[in-house]
Amino acid sequence: MVARGRRHQERGQGSLELTGIIVTAAILVAAVIVATTTQSDRMGNTIASTICKIVTLGQGNCGDADTAARPPSDYLPSEPCVINGSGSSTSGQVGITFVKISASEGWLIEELGDGTFRLTRMTDLGVGGTVGIGFGATVTVDGDRIGVEAQAGASSSLVGKSGDVYIADSLEEAQEILSQKGTDETKDFWLGDDNPIRDGWDWAFGAGEHEQREPDEWYEAAGQSTEGSANATLLNGDAGATGQVESFLGTRYRSDGTxxxxxxxxxxxxxxxxxxxxxxxxxxxxxxxxxxDRDADGNPTAMRLVSSTMGDAYAYDDPSNKETPETTRTTIEIPLDTQEGRDLAARTMWAVGLPLNGVFPDVDSSAWAVPGFDAASVGRDLGEFARDHGKMWRETFTEDVSTNGFNITGKLGGELGGGAEWSDTSITTTGAEYYDGTGWVERPGCAA
Structure with missing residues (x-):
């Protein structure tokens, strides 16, 4: 009994730690925003210094601005904005006694602000445990469940993610890459990837120019997903509550070695x-x-802290009238080409609650665990450093997901059954801003 209770406590503690990381990141980003909007003293000193130099012909002791002037281009975000996107995914899961197995694959094409299109092809696989009670046999049509269901359950799974990213010059090229990579995988399954039979087939019937194309970027990640739900459905009416917490640690690789x-x-x-x-x-x-970020030699070059929030209370009398909620995503980026930047990046990771694990081997964190060292001071320093040396931008977008599928499960302690879903996703950017050295301004060419 003690061991079981302790394991339960550890699982709950893990969820609390993730919640703390998410909330702390939001607090740090909020502190950065405050730092970028409370700079009147620095601006006043800069103006006074400039006037002094004019009236004294540059000969007076006027004092200089705190930081060197930065060209306008230095404030531009390092990543292109997303104007809109569309994608599709297929997922399935099965529960056998106390084991849950899930898998999904999908794609997403995004139009970027620099005129290119980004195609992402992704695959997820999860294995974990599940418990619950009840029974359900439902069909999901455009997000609404129809059928009979009365069940509650919880699951925790280890999940692996992987994907390939391709940059195309047009929507048509992105769609061609998607189609031809699917054809290539079908040939790999039946004929193999590199052998005389495959070569003969391609010689006789032809092969698309993108079938053997290498991705511009690819990623691998592993983590945990914990979810709980309680749902009741009777024919065409339903009520429910769901919650999910996920965390992943991964790496994105690029063809240039970074x-x-x-x-x-x-x-x-x-x-x-x-x-x-x-x-x-x-x-x-x-x-x-x-x-x-790391360069081709493995040296850290930049750190980004990203926070996203979405909240919505909704009511509708027709599914077509249901509004899609907005999500706001804010990004803070600082360079790591100085010791000051690396120290601050390490302090930020420490404040959020992430172990350094040798990310910054030249940083001594032993002095941080002292009274008075808190997230507020880190947020203030991060805001000032980002204002003077880094980049900041934020986007507001909607993500409309239409889901269809089925689910047939029975739960009595464990679970028996499964289901599948097919989802179509549409992303639309509704606003984009960046910090230009004086304040937050609209980012041109980023709204749909």
């Missing part, structure tokens, strides 16, 4: 009730990402 290590955590929940033609509910989500 890479990005990242930690990602997210949590989301929803309360809902309705029938096929009407519904109401409350949903929300938060996420945090910490990224460290």
């Amino acid at each position: 890479s990005t290590e990242y930690f990602e955590a997210s949590m989301e929940g929803e309360l809902s009730a309705g029938v096929v033609v009407a519904g109401a509910g409350l949903q929300g989500a938060m996420g945090a990402i910490v990224e460290v």
Whole structure:
């Protein structure tokens, strides 16, 4: 009994730690925003110094601005914005006694602000444990469940993610890459990847120019997903509550030899009730990402802290009238070409709650665990450093997901059954801003 209770406590502690990471990241980003909007003293000193130099013909002791002037281009975000996107995914899961196995694959094409299109092809695989009670046999049509269901359950899975990213000059080229990579994988399955039979087939019937194309970027990540739900459905009416917490540690690799290590955590929940033609509910989500870029030699070059939030209370009398909630994602990036930048990046990771694990071997963190060292001071320093040396931008977008599928499960302690879902996703950017040295301004060419 003691051991079982302790394991349960450790699982709960893990969820609490992830929640703390997500909330702390949001607090740090909020502190950065404050730092970029409370700079009147520095601006006043700069103006006074400039006037003094004019009236004294540059001969007076006027004092200089705190930081050297930066060209406008130095404030531009290092990543192109997403204007819109569309994608599709297929997923399935099966529960056998106390084991849950899930798998999904999908694709997403995004139009970027620099005129290119980004195709991402992704695959997820999860294995874990599940417990619950009840029975359900439902069909999901455009997000609404129809059938009979009364069950509650929880699961925790180890999940592996991988994907390939391709940059195309046009939407048509991105679609051609998607189609031809699918054809290539079909040939790999039946004929093999590199052998005389495959070569003969391609010689006789032809092969697309993108079939053997290498990705511009690829990623691998591993982590944990914990979720719980309680749902009741009777024919065409349903009510339910769901919650999910996920965390992943991964690396993105690029064809030029550079890479990005990242930690990602997210949590989301929803309360809902309705029938096929009407519904109401409350949903929300938060996420945090910490990224460290490395050059081809493995040296850290930049760190990014990303925070995203979404909250929405909704009610509709027709599914077509249901509004899609907005998500706001804010990114703070600082360079790591100085010891000051590396120290601050390490302090930021420490404040969020992430172990350094040798990310910054030249940083001594022993002096940080002292009274008075808190996230507020880190946020202030991060904001000032980002304002003077880094880059900051934020985007607001909607993500409309249409889901269809089926689920047949029985739960009595363990679970027996499974289901499948097919989802179509549409992403639209509704606003984009960046910090230009004086304040937050609209980012041109980023709205759909």
